Structures are given as C-alpha cells and as structure tokens.
Amino acid sequence: MDKILPQEFYINEPELVAKKLLGKALVRRLYSKNLIGKIVETEAYYSEGDPAFRKDFLPRILNLKQGTAFIYMVHANWLLNVIAYDKIFGGVLIRAIEPIEGVDTMRKFRGMNNIFNLTNGPGKLTKAMNITKDLNGVKVYDTKSKLIICSFKKEEETEIISSYRVGVKKDLNKKLRFFIKGNNFVSKLDSNNIMA
DNA sequence: AGGAAGATCTACT
DNA sequence: GTAGATCTTCCTA
Numbered sequence: 001m002d003k004i005l006p007q008e009f010y011i012n013e014p015e016l017v018a019k020k021l022l023g024k025a026l027v028r029r030l031y032s033k034n035l036i037g038k039i040v041e042t043e044a045y046y047s048e049g050d051p052a053f054r055k056d057f058l059p060r061i062l063n064l065k066q067g068t069a070f071i072y073m074v075h076a077n078w079l080l081n082v083i084a085y086d087k088i089f090g091g092v093l094i095r096a097i098e099p100i101e102g103v104d105t106m107r108k109f110r111g112m113n114n115i116f117n118l119t120n121g122p123g124k125l126t127k128a129m130n131i132t133k134d135l136n137g138v139k140v141y142d143t144k145s146k147l148i149i150c151s152f153k154k155e156e157e158t159e160i161i162s163s164y165r166v167g168v169k170k171d172l173n174k175k176l177r178f179f180i181k182g183n184n185f186v187s188k189l190d191s192n193n194i195m196a
Numbered sequence: 197a198g199g200a201a202g203a204t205c206t207a208c209t
Numbered sequence: 210g211t212a213g214a215t216c217t218t219c220c221t222a
C-alpha cells in the first residue's frame with residue numbers, strides 16, 4: 001500500500017466516492033499484523049430521497065463526519081460504510097474486497113477455506129477482518145486508526161461496471177452499485193445484477 | 197419484556 | 210432457488 005487517502009477524498013458525492021474507492025486498499029490493523037484487502041465492490045447510499053435509506057439510522061450518523069466508518073447490524077451481519085457526501089448526507093457501503101495480506105487470519109475469522117468465499121460480501125468481509133461496532137466512528141484517514149483506507153503504489157487499470165443495488169426492494173432508477181469488471185471477488189454474479 | 201424488521205449468509209434441495 | 214439462522218436496534222406496552 002501507499003498513502004492514506006485524505007479526509008477531503010470523502011467530501012464528494014457518494015456516487016463518485018464509491019467509484020473512486022474501487023481498487024483502493026482497506027487495511028485492518030490488528031495487534032501483530034495487518035489485514036489488507038483490495039476494494040472491488042461498493043454501493044452509494046443517500047439519505048434524503050433514497051428509498052433504501054433507513055430513518056432509524058439518523059440519530060447515529062448525523063454527527064459522523066466525512067471519512068469516518070459507520071458500522072451497523074443487519075440480519076446478524078456487521079456492514080461497513082464510510083461516510084461520504086458533499087451537500088446531502090450519504091455514504092458508501094463496502095460490499096466486497098479481494099484478500100491481499102493476512103489471508104490465513106481471514107480464514108480463521110471466517111472458518112472458511114475457499115479464498116473466493118472469504119470476503120465476497122458485505123457481511124463476510126467484516127467477519128474476515130473482525131470489524132464490529134467497536135470500530136464505529138473511526139477515522140479511516142487517520143494513521144492511528146485500526147481501520148484505514150490507502151491507495152496502492154501501482155494503480156491497476158480497472159474497468160468499472162455499475163448495476164442496481166443488491167437487496168434494495170424499491171431502488172432508485174439509478175445504478176448505484178459499482179464493481180471491478182472481471183474480478184472474482186465481487187459478491188454476486190447473477191444476471192439480474194450485471195447490467196453494464 | 198416482547199416482537200418485528202432488516203443494505204445477509206449458509207446449507208440444502 | 211429457497212428456508213432457516215442469526216442478532217441488534219427500534220417500537221409498543
């Protein structure tokens with residue numbers, strides 16, 4: 001990995017930040033080692049005007065600044081978001097990563113062996129990296145944080161595909177899910193969601 | 197104190 | 210492709 005992304009990176013439209021986060025490094029600092037994954041799938045969420053937005057989140061997120069982690073429980077899974085917005089409040093859900101470093105530790109946390117099944121889903125990657133409510137509110141742009149997002153030294157050429165969001169019943173007429181084309185670690189490859 | 201909902205996952209057919 | 214497990218937060222009483 002290379003440099004930590006500055007807080008300004010997250011002061012932008014969620015949609016733009018979601019796209020720009022693809023290919024970046026998600027780094028989880030543990031006592032002895034770091035777990036590193038490349039972000040390969042994200043979704044943008046808005047507050048006002050977004051049918052997928054849950055009003056009950058409001059009290060918990062309104063004081064969160066851009067570039068902080070927002071972690072919540074759904075269906076017995078912790079999901080990781082990074083607050084990112086310019087004017088209207090919003091954020092980016094990290095949906096899948098590609099394991100880069102600390103793979104054995106991720107296997108242990110997941111109790112799974114198949115590398116393609118370790119981090120290819122929002123609830124899976126949090127388990128693989130031991131991300132829980134404890135990390136809610138950490139600044140992912142701060143060197144001292146236990147969870148940070150960096151850029152890689154060599155940024156690879158990536159083609160981005162967009163589709164409708166997963167698990168959202170009444171979605172906007174807008175494709176807010178983004179993933180890296182051809183990557184084997186994105187969460188769902190069914191035909192409903194791949195609509196370039 | 198209890199129940200329902202939910203941006204999911206696994207295991208099974 | 211579907212059922213059942215799972216658990217935290219919010220709502221009602």
